[in-house]
Amino acid sequence: MPPIFEYLCTGCGEQSTQFRKIDQRDQQSFCHCGRAVVRVFSAPHVMPDIAPYQTVAADKETGKPVNINSRKDHREFIRRNGYEELGSQDYWGHKERDRERRDRLASRTKS
Numbered sequence: 001m002p003p004i005f006e007y008l009c010t011g012c013g014e015q016s017t018q019f020r021k022i023d024q025r026d027q028q029s030f031c032h033c034g035r036a037v038v039r040v041f042s043a044p045h046v047m048p049d050i051a052p053y054q055t056v057a058a059d060k061e062t063g064k065p066v067n068i069n070s071r072k073d074h075r076e077f078i079r080r081n082g083y084e085e086l087g088s089q090d091y092w093g094h095k096e097r098d099r100e101r102r103d104r105l106a107s108r109t110k111s
């Protein structure tokens with residue numbers, strides 16, 4: 001897994017973290033507000049896992065709430081039950097699409 005770097009938006013000031021290869025850590029990228037982000041100088045670190053919790057929603061297989069112990073559990077629970085995570089769903093989807101679009105543009109202009 002590549003290390004995580006921290007970035008700060010020059011527009012809205014939002015802080016974000018991104019997985020980057022070391023040699024790509026200063027490649028320009030943009031906030032969802034459209035402004036460029038700058039890398040915050042801190043040591044690369046591994047993202048801590050989420051704290052364990054019990055779901056509010058029941059698992060459709062057992063009809064009971066589930067104990068979630070990791071991000072992976074969390075994602076699988078959501079997917080298995082066809083639940084949607086309000087808020088973050090759209091946020092991450094949007095970010096992902098932006099990144100793909102940027103990558104496509106970048107590869108097109110280079111060749």
Ligand SMILES: [Zn+2]
Pocket residue numbers: 009010011012013014031032033034035
């Ligand atoms: Zn911003």
